Amino acid sequence: MNLLMVTIARRLSGAFPFLVSPLFLGCGGDPDPPQAPPAPGISWEDCGGGFECATFSVPVDHDAPDGRTFSIPLVRRPAAVPSARIGSLLVNPGGPGASGVGWARAAQIALPQRLKDRFDLVGFDPRGQAGSTPAIDCVDDLAPLIGLDPTPDDDAERAALVAGADAFAAACKQRSGDLLPFVGTNNIARDMDLLREALGDDKLTYVGFSYGTFLGTIYAEAYPDRVRALVLDGTIDPTVSGDAFIKGQALGFEAELEAFLADCAAKPACAFHSGGDPWAAYDAVKAAVEASPLPAPPGGTRTLGPGELIYAVSQPLYNKHQWKYLAQALALAAAGDGSGLLEFADAYVARSADGTYDASFEVYYGVTSIDNTFPNDPQVYQNLTNELQAKAPRIGMYLPATALPSARWAFQPWRSNTPISADGAPPILVVGSTGDPATPYPWAVSLAAQLSSGVLLTREGPGHISFLRGNTCIDQAVTDYLVDRKLPPEGTTCK
Template sequence: MDLVMVTSSPRRLCRVSPFLVFALFLGCGDDPDPAPAPSPPAISWEECGGGFECATFSVPVNHDAPDGRTFSIPLVRRPAAVPSARIGSLLVNPGGPGGSGVGWARGLQIFLPQPLKDRFDLVGFDPRGQAGSTPRIDCVDDLGPLIGLDPTPDDAAEQQALVAGADAFAAACEARSGELLPFVGTNHIVRDMDLLREALGDEKLTFLGFSYGTFVGAMYAETYPERVRALVLDAAIDPTVPGDRYIEGQAVAFEAELEKFLADCAADAKCAFHSGGDPQSAYDAVKAAIEASPLPAPPGGERALGPGEFVYGVARPLYDESQWKGLAEALALAAAGDGSGLLAYADDYVARSEDGSYDDSFEVYYGVISVDLPFPADPAVYQALTGELQSKAPRFGASLPATALPSARWPVPPWRSNTPVSAAGAPPILVVGGTGDPATPYAWSVSLAEQLSSGVLLTREGPGHISFLRDHTCIDQAVTDYLVDRKVPAKGTTCK
């Protein structure tokens, strides 16, 4: 999953953490079938502008003790434009984890194909512990010390600093949000979704999930296969991949995307980072300079771009080919001694505001992914993986294993092992994958479609994260036909 960066507009990429994209704690095995859920509370909708209605939805912190503490979940709904042709609700999840489904739904409705707007109530929700839900995960006020750590340590002292930083962050999360951490995994979110489905009056679920949202959809289908109407899982996560191999997959995929960017820039004399036709060497020189000494980042001069910020700053625009021009300009600025362009991208990635404050999305990301995926606890695993990637993904990928250390040191064990999902008995489920996706590699979509007993793979050839609503008519039409009529593409369908 990405640290997926979610914004309110689907034309900007959600925040799938490029690196890392992920209960009543029930032990380290997979969750057994959940106990029957109580009847959901009624939803009281109120108009809230732009044709939307808003509400809050209460769910138990512990579904197995429903009379205890609750989460308040924000909801937003835009009713179907043609009530007489209404099919039901279309629930959406933008990814993350940490993104606001409420904000995403408001942006999504602008670009959604008209047949979907006509025939579905568009419904967004902020999952438990995330975004506008209350209570929510909160760990630290200043992420700077964690973000600023050198992800490719040159000596034992730097390696120890990485581990100490991860331990300090995990301990801070336990201190501030320890009571919530066992209850924010996707196993609990899908139970919330099923209560919401019932409260909305839908016999079965229609769902559109992006990036981490594909994991939510897959886990819902695995838990409630008989309650699925139609699921679109766009930019899929492979549930069989453990945390360290999750990071390795992203490392190789991001490296490949960076190489495509550099090759594209080398072939275009107008590219701001053309560097006489050799942007590869220019990139290596910028990276080495920042490793040696942080780069000043005017205006003001109070901040600098170090190795940690450099990784996030390069990652952010690699999600979307339309941002390559901006990446070239930021790298050219860095080559001239000014790190402000890349630092701005890094700030956007980790949700740092101009006043120096951060929202909680980065903490939420770790809170959820660290219990959704099994991460080896030994820091030596990630140190060894960094060494492996120095040879096969040296420009960028070797920096990513360090980002998994907070998950490796997390105070709450995972609720599941990396077992396949099948959702036996579910109707056809549409999995959409892009061949050049850096955050959720295409192989993961292929794997998920094969695991699901009714999985159908739709392929998009090309770079970038997420395929639906990205100006690909072939993809948009296929997804629309599936959601409305449950018509699946022919086996092997590829959109170019």
């Protein structure tokens, strides 16, 4: 699904093997952190845990800089060795919709010490997203959209699916129509260049994950002479259109689900081992959910339908560390209780226990729908669903329906799906995983080839994102590149 390109804040475990927790936000770090050189235009204040916080103002319309503005939250942890400081290291954890501020606060624990010694770690929430103001807002309750049946059986169900997408797109236009033309990645890249300048850096050093790779790519194309070092991890191919994007992800998630089921079949201790045939057991759960939503839990008021099943199964496929929990949830569902899977679905769409949602789901559509081209005709997605019923029947066939809000969007994309070369930029490190379901490995190969100075670093294995995932080979190569601009040998593959 187009939504599965994201590595949003609640799935930060997809980028590194720990979750953001309130415990990380106000503790740890040096009691008296070293101070970085003052940044012009930014007033930093201590905000605990060795961090400084600030806000940064950027124009809503860069072509009318004296008009309305976005207020962008910033967080910075100054370099631990000021005498060896190289500059700022900006990060974007993905989404669109993830908080760079939250990521920086958590990720500093896992960052290699060489990076913490030599760089100010800087996180920011892009325009319209997370803690920035104003922010994209569409609806109060996402349940009607999420609960739509992604594989309608007749004309009435197909009409309901399209009507639901139209209603969501219309609500976004009504509530945020004054912002939506200005939240594309082209504008975020311009913001990031203003931020680079305000931080006092002549050139940008940056790590982008998932969607953040697209932001880094667009920045390099616009400002090739202002790049110092870019790491693009979990890569988006800018030549892939919206419908082709969905197909690639559908096949990617299907392959990852197959890998999970094979792994479970080989381990009798797996909670969903099912006598060595978890494939049949999974198909039975899927059929049961499609026939009638599962109670979640039995006797409760909530249910798990096919709409929720998409997010429930996809969420733990981002990271192999979560496979055992997916097995437990599926075993529970096989016994008639959908609550374990529904917890995964709730985590994916950021639903809190009180029934409220954060805005990351809406932000995702707001940015993606003008960053890419999506055919408007619903039949395109129905045809793709039909095709995937044969090629990806367990999870992939569900994904095309999630693109309908983007297909029905009220605002036109700012770009076409043309290759990006970033001529004149120094070497850019592109990192891809052979088993990445959300940003399939061929996209990394493609982007590295498109970029005039692209260098491909490969991780063999499952899961989305490679840096800070416990792979010493990847972490060493990325750190060497960021600090010394030393590139891994051509064709390097980390296992």
